[in-house]
Amino acid sequence: MKNVKRVIILGEVMTSTIYALRTFGKSKNExxxxxLGQIEGYQARITHSLVxxxxxxxxxxGVGYIVTEETLLEISRFLNQKKIRLIAQVHSHPGRAYHSSADDRYAVVTKEGGFSLVVPNFGFGQPDLTTWAVYRLSGPHWLQLDxxxxxxxxxIFNSQERSGRGGTFSAIV
Ligand SMILES: [Zn+2]
Incomplete structure (x- = not known):
């Protein structure tokens, strides 16, 4: 995980993530x-989202969410079975995006080099990662990426355009 230098996110993953966060947000919930996805060398490919x-x-x-220990165990069993990796956690905030001390303490991602993304305004803004707060686990610290x-x-990889044209990559800036 810590060798990963590039992360490709399938477009569908982005769409379903925003949909889920907005659904929580409609009830004023984070x-x-x-x-989830695969890692090959320096590249991670995020193929699935899981709520x-x-x-x-x-x-x-304030607002927050609780995931039980049992659920965490089930998730890790599921990942082992499917041979799929937890690459990042994404969660929403009502307003500004930042890693709170609770976010540091209760992060689901615990592997060195894993990512944590915080989405502002319950996900109702543009799905543009450069407007999110993105952190990476380095030792015991979550360091923010500029x-x-x-x-x-x-x-973000838009797979809808994959057929016929061999796929296009769109930068997210
Ligand atoms: Zn938070």
Missing amino acids: GLVLW PPQRSIQSED RDQVAKVFT
């Missing part, structure tokens, strides 16, 4: 989506 069972919370301290790094690392 949502969590996991990005784990989660309990949304709204309190005076806009240039995000644009360099992440690419």
Whole structure:
């Protein structure tokens, strides 16, 4: 995971992620989506999104979500079975995107080099990763990538255009 320099996201994954986050957002809830895929050398390819069972919370301290230990175990079993990797976690915030101390503490992604993406405004903005807050796990710390790094690392692959034309890559800036 820590050798990954490039992350390709299938267009469908982006679409289903935004849809899920907006669905949570309509009830003023944060949502969590996991990005799964394969790693080959320096490149990760995100082929599936997974919305784990989660309990949304709204309190005076703000909003959040809880994923139980059981669910986490089930997810890791599922990943092992399918030989698929957890590459990133994506979650929404009501307003500004940043990694809160709770986000640091309760991250589902725990592997060195894994990614955590925070989506502002419950996902109702443009699905543009350079407007999100993107972090990468380095030792015990989640380090934020700047806009240039995000644009360099992440690419959305629109597979709808795959047939006939051999596929096109669109940069996300
Ligand atoms: Zn958060």
